Amino acid sequence: MSGIATAVDITLNSLVLGGVFLIVAVGLNIIYGLSRVMNLAHGSLYAIGAYTGYTIVSLGVNFFVALLLAPIIVGIIGLIIERIVIAPMRKRSMIYTLILTYGLMFFLDGLIKYVWGNEPRFVAIPAFMRETISIFGTHYPVFRLTTLVTTAAVMIGLMLFLNKTRIGMILKAASTIPEMVSCLGFNMNYIHIGAFILGCALAGVAGIVAGPLTTIDPLMGHEMLISSFVVIVIGGLGSLRGAVFAALLIGLVQTLAEFFITDLAMVIVYMMMAVILAFMPRGLFGEGKFE
């Protein structure tokens, strides 16, 4: 393979991976931004998204229908979780909420193993997606491009929703000055619920688009949780611009690590996260907010 082809490969792969990280991280960000809940079960919801997609596709439903259904199902699961365990924690200290979501992670992981078992699964993607197309000399698989397009579409849709619709603008306002939004007569309870469902649905989308990229196994959520933490920390908690930048950066680092098998790559990423947390807790762009 020529140098250019390798470069194109690496660029596209890191965009694909970064896109998935971005969607998961933005989901986490939205929940944190609106409810101040750092959801450690987010990775497990991502895994549930992937498994749900797998099950729907293996029932013979079209992949693209599954792409719509999986986030809805994960969103409903999010609603149930919010009502039963997250809502009673509103007035409690942050540490207890963190530990609660840690327990939730155990529960959901156990549930995944109970329903789908331990062995890895593969999503059966449509025939045309299994082909490759030639871009600058590299034969690039179509399903990866589909993932790229889907993640881009989801992000653009989310931006439009947050910036152009009334509900989106209320959500944005509530993440900056919740008291004011509450005073204006909007029910903060609904906003918390909505944020949680939206965040979970985003994890579900990420799960199903990432399904064809990797094998689906019960541990996929853990790796994703850690990676998305790195993304939101480097980008700054609650900062969208920062998240985009950080997601692409982490995507690039992980892709490079896969290409050149440098085990140190992830260590460097964790060190970066540590340095940023300690010395620039508001992220690279200084837009994040820590309570």
Added chain:
Amino acid sequence: MPDSHTSLSPLKLIGLVVLFIALALLPFVWGNRFYISLITEIMIYGLLAMSLDVLLGYTGLLSFMHNAYLGIGAYVVGLFLIHVSPTSLWLACLVGVVFTGLVALPVGWIQVRTGGLAFALLTLAFGMMFYTIVWKWYGLTGGDDGLMGVPSPDIQLFGWSVGNTGNPAHMYLLTLFVVAIALILTRRIISSPFGAVLEAIRENEERAAFVGINVRRYKLFGWMLACVLAGTAGALYILCKGYIGPVTMSAFAGAGVLMMVLLGGLGTLWGPIVGAGIFIYIQDYISTMTEHWEIFLGIVVIFLVLFMPTGFVGLGNFFKRLRKD
């Protein structure tokens, strides 16, 4: 807070001494090696959970991956026994604990610049870093396979060999003594003015700083105490098991330690040791019945946080208050 500052009443002191003697005599009257080893493991994890309690219960800092420091201690002791000297037990333990402290110092220096959520996420970043290093550095740590073939040295006291760490009963007694000493020392430290400063930081960091306390320095002391205790637990761990794998240092195992502290009750020191007992017993018991023990563990944790945030020790105090009323 439970009565961690008041000195023990004579009755309680006698009770504790009797409990200690009973525990010390246990391996002589009960020959079941499996359960003796299980209790040893409970005590080791109890020590780790207690050290996390110093951080979480007293200083108010949450560490997701305190097991990383148990891992570091265990790996260093194991490597020392394999590569340097297979017989010098105390030297190996000393090297292991000191090394854990040396690793924890720069990490702590960065850690204490933050608090709350940032601190918790930072422990995750460092923990994952150590985990990745141990997992990938195949040449030194054995990678995925773990560190195998750790020799069991004799336990030497003043030149006399009193036992061997390969013997479950001897290992049990060694662990019992070390954990008891660590518990007494930590209790002493925590009930000193130093401990009061830590609690002041937990209650209100800003106010503590205004009173003139160097918050960062005290947080660092608390952190170092917790990490050195965890390293001690690591030394016992490798001697007891003769093996350690990267799984022991994973985020998943870290969650388990957190659960032990919660199960037992925050800010009590001995509560987490009880919590470790409950946790390891449940894990052992449920995992023999079903492979889906995570579901039960998750439910237990959620239930605890929602309805019983002070743990089983707190439950005891609750009943005590109920009786008084």
